[in-house]
Amino acid sequence: MDRAEEMLAGRAPRTLGHPMSLWGGLAEVADRTAFVAAFSNSAVIETDEGLVIVDTSGREMAGPVHEATRTWSTAPTHTVVFTHGHVDHVFGVERHDADNERAGRPAPVVVGHVAIAARFDRYTETAGYNEAINRRQFSLPDFEWPREWRYPDVTYHDHIDLHVGGERFELHHARGETDDHTWVHVPGRRLLCTGDMFIWAAPNCGNPQKVQRYPRDWARGLRAMAACDAEILLPGHGLPITGADRVRAALIDSAELLEHLYTETLAMMNAGARLDEIIHTVRAPEHLLAKPYLQPIYDEPEFIVHNIWRLLGGWYDGNPATLKPAPDAAVAAEVAALAGGATTLARRALELAEAGDLRLAGHLAEWAALAAPEDPTVHGARAEVFERRRAAESSTMARGVFGAAARESRETAGPGPERR
Numbered sequence: 001m002d003r004a005e006e007m008l009a010g011r012a013p014r015t016l017g018h019p020m021s022l023w024g025g026l027a028e029v030a031d032r033t034a035f036v037a038a039f040s041n042s043a044v045i046e047t048d049e050g051l052v053i054v055d056t057s058g059r060e061m062a063g064p065v066h067e068a069t070r071t072w073s074t075a076p077t078h079t080v081v082f083t084h085g086h087v088d089h090v091f092g093v094e095r096h097d098a099d100n101e102r103a104g105r106p107a108p109v110v111v112g113h114v115a116i117a118a119r120f121d122r123y124t125e126t127a128g129y130n131e132a133i134n135r136r137q138f139s140l141p142d143f144e145w146p147r148e149w150r151y152p153d154v155t156y157h158d159h160i161d162l163h164v165g166g167e168r169f170e171l172h173h174a175r176g177e178t179d180d181h182t183w184v185h186v187p188g189r190r191l192l193c194t195g196d197m198f199i200w201a202a203p204n205c206g207n208p209q210k211v212q213r214y215p216r217d218w219a220r221g222l223r224a225m226a227a228c229d230a231e232i233l234l235p236g237h238g239l240p241i242t243g244a245d246r247v248r249a250a251l252i253d254s255a256e257l258l259e260h261l262y263t264e265t266l267a268m269m270n271a272g273a274r275l276d277e278i279i280h281t282v283r284a285p286e287h288l289l290a291k292p293y294l295q296p297i298y299d300e301p302e303f304i305v306h307n308i309w310r311l312l313g314g315w316y317d318g319n320p321a322t323l324k325p326a327p328d329a330a331v332a333a334e335v336a337a338l339a340g341g342a343t344t345l346a347r348r349a350l351e352l353a354e355a356g357d358l359r360l361a362g363h364l365a366e367w368a369a370l371a372a373p374e375d376p377t378v379h380g381a382r383a384e385v386f387e388r389r390r391a392a393e394s395s396t397m398a399r400g401v402f403g404a405a406a407r408e409s410r411e412t413a414g415p416g417p418e419r420r
Contacts, residue, residue, distance in 0.1 A: 001240060079108060136404040219256075298396045
């Protein structure tokens, strides 16, 4: 709570509230209302019939989150709400099952949107792919993707009210980061649990390795939450926000960021622009990116523009050469031959990187490595270029991809001079 106050008041670095930086602390944010800050957060509302818990965190944090919850309250768990089916939000229910079983009570009822079941089914089908992309995104070489899921006991489509212990919990569906997202309004406590609709960072609406996200629907959901006049906002990641004016401002600012990117991208699409032109033209408003809760430290606006194109226009980017392209390795070999060899490309890539043109350097380094896949010198250059690219980025998404590319080439090239 102190950290949130420092951030909002401008007394702390804007990146102090990174949504991945919180690990298990609990704050009582109002009477009988607790917030457990973890990689993914958990909100705990005590009622006369037991606890209502919004998200139980992921496998790695489920234990500390449960322990913090039980230290705060020994009341039985009545209901668990999944805000969406992402793996960092839906584990740990079995701990509450065990608590209730020991007390001779029924298992908690798990509630979520009807689309969560299809998500879990897809996750099982794509387990290998999801394992690979999460290892790359978070630099976790030993990460194992789950294969088993706790499906909701009760599902809904658009809206459902839950009545537990004299409290009303309003569950609303809004497509945003996912198609199965729920946000929770507890009017009797002037409380909002936003899930990942708000995460103390630029909305995660463009993740380049994940499925479609929905910026316009997301913005509508944010505005609907803002209209609730809540006094407390408990996000899926990041810090709590208290004070009705602050809560409303945070939600409206987030909506405006998404709406701007959507409107500007759509206008250029309607004018016939290619994706290449759009991603190098559309920019988020600086006054919004200056907000402490809209920093591009996880996802970033450029990726959101890509996702808007995919949502509205499909996968063809407007460049006829990429409709039915030659293999990347064939293009690389031809470019290398024209340049005088892969080492020439690699050398030029390093020159461009040194001059600060990291985007162009990345193309040349990749071509060089594809043209000479076993050459340690070429891979040394590729590793250096993508290490520089990683260091220059602020978002987890970009840093993960560039870091993975650098590690791949280091395995071929061997350690650089600075690592010996």
